[in-house]
Amino acid sequence: MTQLQDVSLDGLSHLVSERALRGETMLLNMGPQHPSTHGVLRLLLELDGETVVNCIPDIGFLHTGIEKNMESKTYQKAEVMTDRMDYMNPVGNNFTYCLAVEKLIGLDVPVRAQAIRVILAELTRIQSHLVWLGTAALDVAAMSVFLYCFREREQILDIMELVSGQRMMTTYIRPGGLWRDVPVEFEAAVRDFLKIMPKRIDEYEAMLTKNPLFLDRCLGIGVISGEEAINWGLSGATLRGSGPDYDVRKFAPYSGYEQYDFDVPTRTQGDVYARYIIHIEEMRQSIRIVQQALDKLPLGPVRSNNYKFVPPPRSQIGTSMEALIHHFKLWTEGFYPPKGAVYAATESPRGELGCFLESDGGPKPYRVHFRAPSFDNLQVLPRLSKGHFVADLVAIIGSIDIVLGDIDR
Amino acid sequence: MGLEQKLGNMGVATVKLEELVNWSRTNAMWPMLFGLACCAIEMMSAQAANYDMSRFGMELMRASPRQSDLMIVAGRVTRKMAPVVRRLYDQMPDPKWVIAMGDCASCGGIFNNYAVMQGVDEVVPVDVYVAGCPPRPEALIHGVVTLHEKIRGEKFKDWA
Amino acid sequence: MSDVLQNHHARLLKTFGGATTEHAGEITVILPAERILEAARLIHDEMGFDYLAYVTAVDYWPEENPRFHVAYTFRSLSQKLTLHLRAPVAGIKPSLASIESVYRNANWQEREVYDMFGIHFEGHSDLRRILMPADWVGHPQRKDYPLGYEEPQYSFNFDEIKARKPAPKE
Numbered sequence: 001m002t003q004l005q006d007v008s009l010d011g012l013s014h015l016v017s018e019r020a021l022r023g024e025t026m027l028l029n030m031g032p033q034h035p036s037t038h039g040v041l042r043l044l045l046e047l048d049g050e051t052v053v054n055c056i057p058d059i060g061f062l063h064t065g066i067e068k069n070m071e072s073k074t075y076q077k078a079e080v081m082t083d084r085m086d087y088m089n090p091v092g093n094n095f096t097y098c099l100a101v102e103k104l105i106g107l108d109v110p111v112r113a114q115a116i117r118v119i120l121a122e123l124t125r126i127q128s129h130l131v132w133l134g135t136a137a138l139d140v141a142a143m144s145v146f147l148y149c150f151r152e153r154e155q156i157l158d159i160m161e162l163v164s165g166q167r168m169m170t171t172y173i174r175p176g177g178l179w180r181d182v183p184v185e186f187e188a189a190v191r192d193f194l195k196i197m198p199k200r201i202d203e204y205e206a207m208l209t210k211n212p213l214f215l216d217r218c219l220g221i222g223v224i225s226g227e228e229a230i231n232w233g234l235s236g237a238t239l240r241g242s243g244p245d246y247d248v249r250k251f252a253p254y255s256g257y258e259q260y261d262f263d264v265p266t267r268t269q270g271d272v273y274a275r276y277i278i279h280i281e282e283m284r285q286s287i288r289i290v291q292q293a294l295d296k297l298p299l300g301p302v303r304s305n306n307y308k309f310v311p312p313p314r315s316q317i318g319t320s321m322e323a324l325i326h327h328f329k330l331w332t333e334g335f336y337p338p339k340g341a342v343y344a345a346t347e348s349p350r351g352e353l354g355c356f357l358e359s360d361g362g363p364k365p366y367r368v369h370f371r372a373p374s375f376d377n378l379q380v381l382p383r384l385s386k387g388h389f390v391a392d393l394v395a396i397i398g399s400i401d402i403v404l405g406d407i408d409r
Numbered sequence: 410m411g412l413e414q415k416l417g418n419m420g421v422a423t424v425k426l427e428e429l430v431n432w433s434r435t436n437a438m439w440p441m442l443f444g445l446a447c448c449a450i451e452m453m454s455a456q457a458a459n460y461d462m463s464r465f466g467m468e469l470m471r472a473s474p475r476q477s478d479l480m481i482v483a484g485r486v487t488r489k490m491a492p493v494v495r496r497l498y499d500q501m502p503d504p505k506w507v508i509a510m511g512d513c514a515s516c517g518g519i520f521n522n523y524a525v526m527q528g529v530d531e532v533v534p535v536d537v538y539v540a541g542c543p544p545r546p547e548a549l550i551h552g553v554v555t556l557h558e559k560i561r562g563e564k565f566k567d568w569a
Numbered sequence: 570m571s572d573v574l575q576n577h578h579a580r581l582l583k584t585f586g587g588a589t590t591e592h593a594g595e596i597t598v599i600l601p602a603e604r605i606l607e608a609a610r611l612i613h614d615e616m617g618f619d620y621l622a623y624v625t626a627v628d629y630w631p632e633e634n635p636r637f638h639v640a641y642t643f644r645s646l647s648q649k650l651t652l653h654l655r656a657p658v659a660g661i662k663p664s665l666a667s668i669e670s671v672y673r674n675a676n677w678q679e680r681e682v683y684d685m686f687g688i689h690f691e692g693h694s695d696l697r698r699i700l701m702p703a704d705w706v707g708h709p710q711r712k713d714y715p716l717g718y719e720e721p722q723y724s725f726n727f728d729e730i731k732a733r734k735p736a737p738k739e
Binding site: 495530 | 701702709714715716717718719721734735736737
């Protein structure tokens with residue numbers, strides 16, 4: 001298994017232009033280990049000097065077989081694997097999977113759990129955009145932005161740790177609600193964060209938005225029109241930078257998003273700079289949503305009380321026989337949802353993240369497929385990078401915000 | 410010690426050559442950027458301002474294997490990626506060390522299937538394993554400090 | 570369920586035959602696999618569904634006919650509608666027409682279905698493996714493909730498994 005595979009050029013000759021086969025242009029491998037490819041992405045570049053004529057992405061270096069592996073675990077235990085797909089948005093992955101399971105079963109989630117889910121999902125969005133900003137700016141050689149962004153991110157990770165015990169892969173959102181209620185310090189911690197964050201976003205903008213070097217690197221690079229973007233199936237900031245205002249939170253609201261007042265930023269230029277502005281605006285809108293959700297946070301239970309599918313609270317196990325039996329059955333066998341297939345989508349920081357779930361009546365998912373936003377967003381890379389320099393290619397990869405765990409699953 | 414007493418305050422120190430070499434190897438160890446998956450983000454956090462790894466000598470991460478001496482395998486290694494890992498390890502000049510960061514690099518983690526190697530020690534020899542999914546930045550720094558302690562005990566004949 | 574969507578479903582059933590199933594408020598239209606390209610053109614040009622969310626497949630082994638269901642989901646961004654489609658495909662030499670000419674992102678989505686399930690897409694510009702290495706044998710997400718897990722090492726079988734586990738020479 002550790003033999004290097006020889007892929008002959010004949011197999012790929014339909015993808016490169018005539019000039020490559022004659023030897024006029026150079027074929028360069030931008031290999032799986034590269035500082036600017038945001039993970040293990042391999043690009044075969046066909047270069048004419050420094051200009052990219054064609055670019056063939058080769059993915060699969062992080063393919064973990066999560067979908068097949070989930071078929072051999074029960075629904076609750078399979079959820080642990082969903083965190084690790086799009087590792088910048090673990091809460092969002094859990095959220096999507098739980099929405100699909102709840103839709104399949106027909107389970108109602110209490111309003112307090114819905115509000116806390118929204119707060120955590122938006123905090124994860126801010127955290128993902130901070131990492132995006134840090135690494136994308138690093139790609140265009142603005143190195144100090146990286147350190148600034150990670151400073152704020154630590155505060156968000158402290159909130160995640162307060163709530164669930166884990167910094168990143170929390171598995172806090174479970175089918176039926178949440179794992180347990182948030183501790184009393186949660187509200188104070190989130191309010192502290194919300195107080196300082198808007199000024200910090202202004203700091204990042206002060207460093208980059210009007211910076212002539214940044215503008216030179218980003219304006220007019222990687223342009224795509226709105227209609228073409230829809231036909232290519234793009235979503236998220238990559239699509240909204242070109243015009244269409246498709247956001248799953250407004251298209252098909254879930255978990256109480258219809259009660260919150262927020263805007264979906266769009267631009268029409270469709271270049272790297274437009275996507276950067278949209279990411280910054282989205283961070284501000286997320287702060288707005290968290291503020292509203294926290295102000296309106298209702299009291300109540302955080303888990304559904306349908307104990308056939310959702311584990312009963314541990315305190316009841318000592319006193320109630322039914323609770324003990326439900327707990328036992330759930331953790332040894334799992335629950336039995338009705339037969340059928342559903343599709344549930346949420347808006348991840350990258351775009352439309354969807355979960356296609358099919359059940360055959362048994363305790364393990366029969367087929368799980370995740371519609372990964374970065375998968376479709378990366379497809380358009382050859383189209384975006386034609387005619388640009390290699391350095392611009394790096395800026396484009398940065399702007400379409402891909403996470404290889406999402407693509408390869 | 411005796412030499413210093415005789416020479417007084419002339420600014421001379423004596424030390425064993427092995428200790429000097431090992432000390433210099435640990436204090437300026439440059440890791441290779443080899444973040445594969447989620448653990449890479451915690452590795453970046455460990456490098457960033459809050460849990461600074463530059464305090465321990467890892468000032469910057471080199472992208473090229475020819476210029477680095479530590480490979481921190483952060484993340485799950487799949488069967489498609491395995492020959493690449495081995496090739497990069499071979500391209501690193503001696504002396505070189507490998508830290509397997511996270512559960513997936515140590516033993517395959519939660520993924521026990523056709524696509525993931527059950528531990529990166531199936532392709533490269535590993536010096537320190539850091540457990541966690543993902544390990545906290547402090548755990549990674551503890552792993553790095555453990556590696557430093559291991560290196561202080563090395564002898565020349567290991568690398569000859 | 571909006572009337573516009575119900576009209577679309579009725580029109581698809583009338584033009585191509587097939588059936589619908591429903592679960593949890595979502596209606597899925599099942600169309601015959603031979604007419605999927607025509608259906609995709611109709612859906613894109615006349616019904617206004619301009620966005621393909623995903624193409625995936627489900628394996629119903631050991632049922633041989635049909636063994637696979639290829640599932641599609643289309644969205645209409647202007648009308649805020651979602652359409653779910655399925656096409657049953659047989660198990661021996663499974664193949665289907667590619668809808669890449671209508672929806673560009675079907676390119677990689679169908680490559681992934683080919684890689685994982687072995688379903689051929691006719692008319693696809695570049696059908697080769699995408700997630701697995703190019704020389705991999707077998708289609709991993711089929712139900713008759715083993716998961717390939719390694720047996721856990723306990724103290725009683727520690728040495729046998731250690732002998733079988735690959736280790737680097739240096």
